[in-house]
Amino acid sequence: MRIAVDAMGGDKAPDEIVAGVLASLEQLDDNHIVLIGDEPRILELLGDPSVWKEKVSVVHASEVIEMDDSPVEALKKKRKSSISIMSKMAKEGSVDIVLSAGNTGACVAACQMRMRLLPGVQKPGILVVFPTIAGPIVICDVGANVAPKHIHLHQYALMASVYAREVLGVTHPTVGLLSIGQEDSKGNELVKKTNRLMREDDRIDFIGNVEPRSILQRPSDVLICEGFVGNIILKLTEGLAEGIFRFIGKEFARQKPELLPHFKPVVESIYAKHDYNEYGGAPLLGVNGTCVICHGSSDARAIKNAILIALRQAKTDINSKIVEQLAKTSDALKD
């Protein structure tokens, strides 16, 4: 497999991206990485060619889509950006996987435009594997689609169930729908319509609405929500975890300053176990190919994990299973 890695995407690019690529080399097997971005800078960071030249090639990109660029506009104007070039390479089949920690909107738009969607898919969705006390829960969508219809969320349920089954090995994945109350009558119009659609579809093992309060208890294997809300959940969780650890540290310092040194390893161990960096990137489900979106602040470890997990995922060929499942479902709903 050939994986294109956006060297210019993310807050720590290109240094940490290139470092992540180098860190992944030992476990790459016969796969190949194409690093895309500012070639001289990348070569400088890669260092001694004897270390990487058999497994890494570099493709120059003279432009960069910044994190705060407007996605569609940036894609139009910056045709020589790394995101633009890598999506073209995927379209042409010269790489199998694209991976970026850069501007999410631009990456989604580029993959959707160039790689096209799988037959039957209406909109792509970003899936994350979210750590909880009871094991990981799959959440989709977390930001690809900020104006979804109920039919999109319904498709996310089908696609994410395929992912949970094929990639995480959950035999019969249960699906919950995020809302502000467990009852079918609670939520906004989008949630109510999606709820009805999911209840009707016997391909989905739908447990009903799930309240955000219970996410960390892992109420279902898969959790479906609209992209705006899913993105809020990810970012709020990050901020809250950090804030709560700081609250506790402060309170320890006040009540039992002598115990503070014991608190730090506890926090570190929790972070290590539940860090998104461990789970690699987030796949963009529904595109005709493999696109993995990494956290904007990914460091070398996150990039390395994302590369290795992306390769593993691409080998499961979930796309053909998604196409199969969507085709089946339309029949079921027609009955």
Added chain:
Amino acid sequence: MRIAVDAMGGDKAPDEIVAGVLASLEQLDDNHIVLIGDEPRILELLGDPSVWKEKVSVVHASEVIEMDDSPVEALKKKRKSSISIMSKMAKEGSVDIVLSAGNTGACVAACQMRMRLLPGVQKPGILVVFPTIAGPIVICDVGANVAPKHIHLHQYALMASVYAREVLGVTHPTVGLLSIGQEDSKGNELVKKTNRLMREDDRIDFIGNVEPRSILQRPSDVLICEGFVGNIILKLTEGLAEGIFRFIGKEFARQKPELLPHFKPVVESIYAKHDYNEYGGAPLLGVNGTCVICHGSSDARAIKNAILIALRQAKTDINSKIVEQLAKTSDALKD
């Protein structure tokens, strides 16, 4: 002032509601409480009349709107419910404040229908005072309006700024708009339209979009979001705080079991300082009167605090200041 308290609303009603009323008596001054609900049960819980009879009266309600009832339907069918009766009393002027920990949707709908909205207000919004490490931040809306337009969110910014100024004493409240990126171009259509409207209005000290990651750092005095998202934030925060404390407890038990007893008082102290119960109920801004909505799992302490804070708030007469501010703003935007 006369405050109507819904004795039947909430997971712990009527026991904890009545206990909260009794706990508030000492600090009631010359205010009066009207407890509404199952009279025999309330009288039993109130106990010795000599303790309360001068400050509390009881009004019987033969029906109860349950937490999972559909709000509008329940209001139509259960005309003898506590929520229905208290909103009628507010309309007639026989009470000045209504307070309920019951079905939020039913409470919002009842107050909106019976008490009507303040002149100029299009939709009411629920405001919460949310504890952060840097002091409380005002968030609006957290669940009154699940299908808002940008003009509603714009009005919430004006109303919540009045609240921050008059009730919390923030001289020049800054306002942030919750989104999935700081840039004006990030977010869904609702956020983008609201952002433009807020930027145009010089009555609002608008700092732009705020990411959920930074909420606990208190990026602004006021934070505006749509009701569905605001409700998700509240419930996710509750669940996460609990979950993270459990994570840490578990990790302590694994790494340093002998230190576990020292961790518990730290957690308890944090909960005591940042507990929503301390902040009382959440005012429903925009109704022509005072309506306070309490957390569904409110205990006696939460109810007591909510009663005392509601009385203090009602005295500041923020409603006339909201009307004044909304009238001014329409002029400003017309220019």
